[in-house]
Amino acid sequence: MQKIKTDPNKPLILVVNDDSIYAKGIQNLVAAVKEFGQVVVVAPGLPQSGMGHAVTLDNALRLRKVERFEGIEHSYSCSGTPVDCVKIARDVVLDRKPDLCVSGINHGSNSSINILYSGTMSAAVEAAIEGIPSIGFSLCNHDYQADFNTSKFVVQKIVDEMLRKKLPNNCLLNVNIPDVTLEQLKGFKICRQAIAKWEEEFENRIDPRGRPYYWLTGRFVNYDTKEDTDEWALANNYVSIVPVQIDLTDYNNISFINKEWTL
Amino acid sequence: MQKIKTDPNKPLILVVNDDSIYAKGIQNLVAAVKEFGQVVVVAPGLPQSGMGHAVTLDNALRLRKVERFEGIEHSYSCSGTPVDCVKIARDVVLDRKPDLCVSGINHGSNSSINILYSGTMSAAVEAAIEGIPSIGFSLCNHDYQADFNTSKFVVQKIVDEMLRKKLPNNCLLNVNIPDVTLEQLKGFKICRQAIAKWEEEFENRIDPRGRPYYWLTGRFVNYDTKEDTDEWALANNYVSIVPVQIDLTDYNNISFINKEWTL
Numbered sequence: 441m442q443k444i445k446t447d448p449n450k451p452l453i454l455v456v457n458d459d460s461i462y463a464k465g466i467q468n469l470v471a472a473v474k475e476f477g478q479v480v481v482v483a484p485g486l487p488q489s490g491m492g493h494a495v496t497l498d499n500a501l502r503l504r505k506v507e508r509f510e511g512i513e514h515s516y517s518c519s520g521t522p523v524d525c526v527k528i529a530r531d532v533v534l535d536r537k538p539d540l541c542v543s544g545i546n547h548g549s550n551s552s553i554n555i556l557y558s559g560t561m562s563a564a565v566e567a568a569i570e571g572i573p574s575i576g577f578s579l580c581n582h583d584y585q586a587d588f589n590t591s592k593f594v595v596q597k598i599v600d601e602m603l604r605k606k607l608p609n610n611c612l613l614n615v616n617i618p619d620v621t622l623e624q625l626k627g628f629k630i631c632r633q634a635i636a637k638w639e640e641e642f643e644n645r646i647d648p649r650g651r652p653y654y655w656l657t658g659r660f661v662n663y664d665t666k667e668d669t670d671e672w673a674l675a676n677n678y679v680s681i682v683p684v685q686i687d688l689t690d691y692n693n694i695s696f697i698n699k700e701w702t703l
Numbered sequence: 704m705q706k707i708k709t710d711p712n713k714p715l716i717l718v719v720n721d722d723s724i725y726a727k728g729i730q731n732l733v734a735a736v737k738e739f740g741q742v743v744v745v746a747p748g749l750p751q752s753g754m755g756h757a758v759t760l761d762n763a764l765r766l767r768k769v770e771r772f773e774g775i776e777h778s779y780s781c782s783g784t785p786v787d788c789v790k791i792a793r794d795v796v797l798d799r800k801p802d803l804c805v806s807g808i809n810h811g812s813n814s815s816i817n818i819l820y821s822g823t824m825s826a827a828v829e830a831a832i833e834g835i836p837s838i839g840f841s842l843c844n845h846d847y848q849a850d851f852n853t854s855k856f857v858v859q860k861i862v863d864e865m866l867r868k869k870l871p872n873n874c875l876l877n878v879n880i881p882d883v884t885l886e887q888l889k890g891f892k893i894c895r896q897a898i899a900k901w902e903e904e905f906e907n908r909i910d911p912r913g914r915p916y917y918w919l920t921g922r923f924v925n926y927d928t929k930e931d932t933d934e935w936a937l938a939n940n941y942v943s944i945v946p947v948q949i950d951l952t953d954y955n956n957i958s959f960i961n962k963e964w965t966l
Binding site: 441487489490491492493494495496497498500501502503520521523524527528530531532553555556557562565569570597598601605607608610612627628630631632633635637640641642644645651652653654655656681682683684685686687688689690691692693694696697698700701702703 | 704750752753754755756757758759760761763764765766786787790791793794795816818819820825828832833860861864868870871873875890891893894895896898900903904905907908914915916917918919944945946947948949950951952953954955956957959960961963964965966
């Protein structure tokens with residue numbers, strides 16, 4: 441395809457997600473951000489939850505124009521992962537680097553360690569790697585018919601700040617929105633990622649030919665009850681905003697190994 | 704399956720990778736670590752490069768016993784991703800938490816930002832989330848027939864230290880091995896992750912029915928020439944060891960947003 445000619449006089453906003461371009465969450469995200477600039481959507485054609493930072497190396501990718509978002513000229517489904525969407529948007533679809541990338545609104549929380557499993561957050565991370573200010577939004581409700589009214593308020597508030605006051609470092613936020621009404625919402629908390637994990641309990645079943653197979657199930661366990669965490673904020677009806685970095689180096693362990701190990 | 708009864712008197716070492724259980728890299732990794740304890744292998748049945756931290760939510764998983772590693776009683780292929788392998792090993796295969804997880808040896812570098820895309824490193828990250836001391840090994844050579852002689856020395860040296868001197872924090876290392884002989888190897892460097900990224904150049908092709916499709920290609924660009932990085936170490940024939948953390952919070956930006964933003 442020809443790259444689309446973007447409007448140089450408006451902020452260029454790339455919208456992506458992992459629940460697919462047909463999800464209610466991305467429809468609400470587009471509706472919330474379209475007043476802030478020129479919106480271009482590149483999102484997966486099929487659901488991609490739990491795809492993490494996967495990229496498609498062994499298959500070619502397809503792009504298809506999708507007419508779905510009111511007042512938005514350019515929206516495309518991509519046959520790949522959420523991270524593929526960001527890469528192909530940047531290189532094939534857009535004629536310049538977006539001023540902002542927003543990902544979501546995810547159907548379900550991406551707080552704490554879930555940032556690693558989430559396609560929605562990985563798309564936002566990929567944009568940050570590209571030097572694009574970037575925000576992943578998630579609503580703490582998995583239901584397809586969830587109410588995105590509070591989310592719209594939250595998205596607009598944060599996008600407005602993000603466009604006016606840039607973040608100094610890699611410019612990436614993990615925003616989770618409690619499933620409450622606007623009246624119940626207590627406000628916003630800037631948080632750290634809670635120390636939590638999934639405890640797996642694979643469900644063992646037997647197929648009609650007598651062979652075992654396993655379904656991944658599990659429960660999310662939060663070991664971290666402190667008040668500066670995203671889990672605390674969400675449990676207390678605050679929006680949690682975790683600034684995220686893409687340098688995973690553990691600097692404390694550099695000194696430790698240099699001192700204690702003999703290599 | 705019945706959980707395997709592990710030997711309580713030996714360190715339990717879980718071996719995983721992303722190039723599949725049939726790759727030469729994992730065969731060399733098993734050979735290198737088997738003298739350190741009881742080795743159990745759970746690795747993907749098919750190549751899973753670039754799968755990042757993906758988990759399988761929409762399909763059931765299969766486990767199959769594989770006879771492939773000399774002197775190793777328990778090795779299984781799994782139909783899922785590298786992260787699935789760690790989860791199913793922990794919950795279905797093993798009767799206790801491993802003392803160490805080693806992932807690889809990856810055919811190709813996982814230095815710098817590649818930790819996010821790499822299935823090999825994501826498996827190691829998943830083990831660290833589970834509280835298992837964990838190391839991902841990668842050789843800077845993509846060739847199937849690469850020479851793993853230097854790698855064997857490197858793996859044994861690091862595993863020996865790791866088992867004797869625990870790391871204080873989340874216990875995860877990203878180890879990359881330059882493609883050189885033992886004589887050319889200069890030693891080991893404890894490093895930070897270099898600031899680098901992939902510049903995508905999708906290749907546009909036309910299928911026999913006249914429709915476009917796109918192949919992800921690109922080149923790795925290192926913006927960070929400082930001597931404390933993994934890229935510098937590898938370019939100068941050192942093994943790079945980057946200690947990795949799983950808390951992605953950018954603490955500097957917490958203070959910035961609290962001071963500068965109005966929410």
